[in-house]
Amino acid sequence: MAQRNNNNNNNFYALYIHVPFCEKKCGYCSFYSLAGHNNLIDSWLETLGREAKFYTGSKIKTIYIGGGTPSILNISQWHKLINIIRENFDINNLLEATCEANPNSLTRELINFLRENFFTRVSLGVQSLNDNELKILGRLHDSRIALNAMNLINESGLNLSCDLIFAIPGQTLRTWADSLKRVIKFASHISTYQLTLEPGTPLFSKYDNESLNYDGYKFFRYAQYYLPRKNFLQYEISNFALSGYECLHNLSYWNHDNVIALGPSAVSYLDGVRLKNPPDIHKYFKLDKNLIQREKLSERENLIELAILSLRTKYGVKRSDLLPEVEKVLMQMPRDLFIITPERISLSKRGMRVGNSIWSELIGL
Amino acid sequence: MNNNLIRNFCIIAHIDHGKSTLADRLLESTGTISSRDMRAQILDSLTLERERGITIKLVPVRMNYKAQDGQNYILNLIDTPGHVDFAYEVSRSLAACEGALLVVDASQGVEAQTVANAYQAIDQNLEILPVINKIDLPSARPDNAKQEISEVVGLDASNAVLTSAKTGAGINEILERIVTDIPAPEGDENLPLQALIFDSVYDNYRGVICYVRVINGKIKSGQNIMFMSNGIVYPVNEAGVFKPGFTPVNELGPGEVGYITASIKTLAEAQVGDTITDAANPANKALPGYKKVKSVVFCGFYPVERDNYPQLRDALEKLCLNDSAVTYEPESSEALGFGFRCGFLGLLHMDVVRERLREEYGVELVATAPNVIYEVVKTSGEIIEAHRPSDFPDPSEIEEIREPYIKLSVFVPSEFTGRVMQLIQDRRGTYKSMDYITPERVRIIYEMPLSEFIVDFHDKLKSQTRGYASLDYELIGLKPSELVRVDILVNGEAADAFSFICHKDAAYNRGHAVVTKLKELIPSQLFEIPIQASIGRRVIVRVNVRALRKDVLAKCYGGDITRKRKLLEKQKEGKKRMKQIGKVAIPQEAFLAFMQVDGSEK
Numbered sequence: 001m002a003q004r005n006n007n008n009n010n011n012f013y014a015l016y017i018h019v020p021f022c023e024k025k026c027g028y029c030s031f032y033s034l035a036g037h038n039n040l041i042d043s044w045l046e047t048l049g050r051e052a053k054f055y056t057g058s059k060i061k062t063i064y065i066g067g068g069t070p071s072i073l074n075i076s077q078w079h080k081l082i083n084i085i086r087e088n089f090d091i092n093n094l095l096e097a098t099c100e101a102n103p104n105s106l107t108r109e110l111i112n113f114l115r116e117n118f119f120t121r122v123s124l125g126v127q128s129l130n131d132n133e134l135k136i137l138g139r140l141h142d143s144r145i146a147l148n149a150m151n152l153i154n155e156s157g158l159n160l161s162c163d164l165i166f167a168i169p170g171q172t173l174r175t176w177a178d179s180l181k182r183v184i185k186f187a188s189h190i191s192t193y194q195l196t197l198e199p200g201t202p203l204f205s206k207y208d209n210e211s212l213n214y215d216g217y218k219f220f221r222y223a224q225y226y227l228p229r230k231n232f233l234q235y236e237i238s239n240f241a242l243s244g245y246e247c248l249h250n251l252s253y254w255n256h257d258n259v260i261a262l263g264p265s266a267v268s269y270l271d272g273v274r275l276k277n278p279p280d281i282h283k284y285f286k287l288d289k290n291l292i293q294r295e296k297l298s299e300r301e302n303l304i305e306l307a308i309l310s311l312r313t314k315y316g317v318k319r320s321d322l323l324p325e326v327e328k329v330l331m332q333m334p335r336d337l338f339i340i341t342p343e344r345i346s347l348s349k350r351g352m353r354v355g356n357s358i359w360s361e362l363i364g365l
Numbered sequence: 366m367n368n369n370l371i372r373n374f375c376i377i378a379h380i381d382h383g384k385s386t387l388a389d390r391l392l393e394s395t396g397t398i399s400s401r402d403m404r405a406q407i408l409d410s411l412t413l414e415r416e417r418g419i420t421i422k423l424v425p426v427r428m429n430y431k432a433q434d435g436q437n438y439i440l441n442l443i444d445t446p447g448h449v450d451f452a453y454e455v456s457r458s459l460a461a462c463e464g465a466l467l468v469v470d471a472s473q474g475v476e477a478q479t480v481a482n483a484y485q486a487i488d489q490n491l492e493i494l495p496v497i498n499k500i501d502l503p504s505a506r507p508d509n510a511k512q513e514i515s516e517v518v519g520l521d522a523s524n525a526v527l528t529s530a531k532t533g534a535g536i537n538e539i540l541e542r543i544v545t546d547i548p549a550p551e552g553d554e555n556l557p558l559q560a561l562i563f564d565s566v567y568d569n570y571r572g573v574i575c576y577v578r579v580i581n582g583k584i585k586s587g588q589n590i591m592f593m594s595n596g597i598v599y600p601v602n603e604a605g606v607f608k609p610g611f612t613p614v615n616e617l618g619p620g621e622v623g624y625i626t627a628s629i630k631t632l633a634e635a636q637v638g639d640t641i642t643d644a645a646n647p648a649n650k651a652l653p654g655y656k657k658v659k660s661v662v663f664c665g666f667y668p669v670e671r672d673n674y675p676q677l678r679d680a681l682e683k684l685c686l687n688d689s690a691v692t693y694e695p696e697s698s699e700a701l702g703f704g705f706r707c708g709f710l711g712l713l714h715m716d717v718v719r720e721r722l723r724e725e726y727g728v729e730l731v732a733t734a735p736n737v738i739y740e741v742v743k744t745s746g747e748i749i750e751a752h753r754p755s756d757f758p759d760p761s762e763i764e765e766i767r768e769p770y771i772k773l774s775v776f777v778p779s780e781f782t783g784r785v786m787q788l789i790q791d792r793r794g795t796y797k798s799m800d801y802i803t804p805e806r807v808r809i810i811y812e813m814p815l816s817e818f819i820v821d822f823h824d825k826l827k828s829q830t831r832g833y834a835s836l837d838y839e840l841i842g843l844k845p846s847e848l849v850r851v852d853i854l855v856n857g858e859a860a861d862a863f864s865f866i867c868h869k870d871a872a873y874n875r876g877h878a879v880v881t882k883l884k885e886l887i888p889s890q891l892f893e894i895p896i897q898a899s900i901g902r903r904v905i906v907r908v909n910v911r912a913l914r915k916d917v918l919a920k921c922y923g924g925d926i927t928r929k930r931k932l933l934e935k936q937k938e939g940k941k942r943m944k945q946i947g948k949v950a951i952p953q954e955a956f957l958a959f960m961q962v963d964g965s966e967k
């Protein structure tokens with residue numbers, strides 16, 4: 001792999017590390033991960049160490065350990081992972097570090113470890129606090145285990161973010177309201193996702209569109225109604241947070257900030273170039289640059305993409321960053337989709353519900 | 366060849382009365398085709414015909430028969446289509462024959478087309494031999510059938526042949542009666558050549574193959590022949606007979622039925638109904654031809670994939686070589702792109718052509734709803750032909766609109782009389798007369814607009830009468846009607862493709878059906894979309910497509926961005942293929958569904 005240029009204008013990087021291991025694949029998940037291959041973890045760590053060398057000395061502002069299930073690593077493996085980070089990167093100015101975890105594999109030992117190192121947040125895959133819904137999703141935990149894990153994180157002082165899924169077969173507005181209500185007692189950040197059945201996942205073959213709450217409108221609408229009343233502001237289409245608890249790492253993606261991403265299937269964004277590692281652990285082990293997918297958009301396409309990504313957030317897009325034709329198209333759409341100030345255009349609540357239709361008008365302009 | 370040893374005949378029957386099976390049996394009995402090689406109903410050579418059990422194209426065949434008088438006769442059978450749409454082709458067959466077998470089902474009796482076909486044969490001065498078929502059925506009533514032939518058709522049926530094409534009973538008697546009852550063809554081989562083209566087919570290798578009936582003179586290969594309507598001269602490559610395959614012979618003499626090839630490239634040069642004569646020694650006048658067939662039902666054919674327009678054009682060109690009754694001219698539709706406006710003899714004919722394009726030429730196409738041609742008299746006195754709603758002038762400029770009417774006769778068991786009359790009256794029919802054929806069966810005669818007839822009337826009639834009704838119709842000309850053009854507005858913009866013509870009393874119901882269907886099919890967009898039906902400026906129906914509620918599904922982090930963008934690009938592509946009317950994108954399905962709604966929801 002070629003030495004990459006680290007001396008870009010934006011001196012700070014977001015660092016993402018993909019842990020491609022799970023105890024069990026969830027029926028709806030289409031991310032790259034392997035279940036029952038923990039024997040590969042050491043080789044993965046070894047490769048990760050070599051891959052990190054390409055970026056030696058880079059200044060990191062945020063870290064996100066995602067997966068897969070990072071909490072599946074044992075403590076000695078965690079030590080190795082932390083060492084890779086510490087040895088290769090400059091984390092003196094670190095603002096935020098998040099680790100994803102599943103309620104059933106999160107131990108007090110791991111929480112202590114995270115707190116003793118540089119971590120500030122745990123993103124917990126709660127998904128629902130209704131046991132039936134958890135069963136349908138094929139999760140390994142129930143609501144008791146989830147609440148227990150939430151408790152442990154609260155006690156540790158780490159910030160807690162919870163993922164919740166809506167439009168689960170059989171889910172009602174009441175069960176959704178109940179999950180939200182219980183989660184906000186513990187979390188400072190909530191990510192809500194609509195269950196989308198990707199072809200090739202087990203749930204996809206089990207349910208047809210009829211049995212799904214397929215547009216998810218009522219659930220999303222309710223979250224938009226309820227969470228702000230509890231001071232969780234919708235700062236991005238899928239994300240709600242108490243003020244000051246927004247996920248800085250994820251904001252990097254929507255701002256086109258530079259991201260170093262390590263691990264199989266991980267996608268880096270470096271000075272306008274997107275690089276995707278192969279989504280195959282054995283190919284990843286080769287660290288062969290020919291196996292990396294490289295995408296560089298034209299300046300124009302890049303500006304449109306940035307507009308689309310920025311419109312996901314409550315901060316919206318700077319009008320000075322907008323191509324005139326993009327601005328024109330936005331201005332021709334119904335006004336109630338937007339909040340328009342002299343400097344910025346952002347989506348209203350309603351706009352956030354119909355983002356796809358807005359963006360698809362911008363693509364290819 | 367001695368004229369006296371030739372018999373040319375055809376078989377006429379109402380659909381399903383067993384014509385094709387009878388023909389098969391005749392071929393088998395005369396040894397023309399061994400029973401081993403016999404595919405069921407060999408004459409129905411188009412796959413479509415076999416599937417539907419109907420005969421569409423004429424297929425002639427030559428049989429050798431040794432009669433009881435010891436002589437060997439040549440019997441030429443020219444098969445005819447049984448469906449009412451193809452009455453024109455029937456008349457062509459009749460012109461090449463001296464006699465006809467009138468087949469009547471022993472249990473069904475005389476049906477609407479039995480009468481129509483028999484009258485046509487009488488009109489052509491053909492000898493008619495009544496045949497009562499299916500006498501093996503338990504429900505057979507041969508005496509009633511005979512009585513109906515004499516009472517309803519007016520032919521003496523006392524000596525009708527009783528037969529069962531299924532069991533073979535009576536077949537020999539039919540063959541014998543063809544020889545004894547049907548006159549031999551007249552004609553003189555020393556007179557200048559006169560041969561009638563009664564059909565033609567196009568062959569990729571040989572060009573146009575003309576099916577001919579020689580009246581006078583002789584025709585042989587190498588001879589220079591001339592088509593009398595246009596004076597074009599060709600040397601004959603091959604003359605032959607149908608055995609039933611194409612079998613070359615040295616010459617065709619007077620009274621004979623056969624084919625010729627002459628490397629003729631287009632059917633336009635060798636028109637059905639034209640007379641062939643000898644270029645060196647031409648006849649002084651042509652045989653009476655056929656009246657030019659006129660399309661009465663029209664619809665648009667469009668390729669499903671727009672790029673396949675040339676393929677559709679080529680297929681139509683080739684198909685028309687075989688089916689001179691189809692007319693077509695290019696047209697374009699905002700919704701469907703480039704295609705053709707095609708004219709047909711009737712609805713079945715339209716279906717058949719569409720199927721043939723698909724089966725034989727591999728063309729997938731979209732057919733628009735069938736319609737008729739209206740005549741609009743403007744206040745200025747100018748008269749225009751209106752093919753499509755967009756041809757209609759503003760209502761203020763219209764003095765009168767006329768539409769084609771048919772005279773419809775329906776034969777039906779008397780218990781269904783009420784239902785049939787109701788059905789026809791619902792379609793703006795006007796009662797003319799009713800009479801009892803037998804105490805159990807009536808003939809009902811109505812006049813009704815053709816436009817009401819072509820929209821699945823036949824299917825409705827069949828289902829209302831459990832299949833017992835039979836019908837025949839003829840065009841009787843144009844009559845004034847209170848018609849209106851209903852326009853559809855999407856978000857305030859006129860969507861031409863959805864306009865339609867209907868009687869003013871039906872405007873609300875039809876408008877409502879279209880608007881409701883569009884509401885289902887136009888996807889929600891960022892704003893509410895009113896859909897309206899209007900007559901002139903007066904809105905008669907309105908519904909709204911609700912604004913989109915939610916379409917955001919997935920999270921979007923580092924690894925999702927490219928995928929998400931590609932998804933949006935794909936959506937954008939999909940939208941490009943939709944038709945934009947003002948600010949609203951309308952999917953193609955909406956146009957397709959409109960064509961159905963126009964047909965099925967009254």
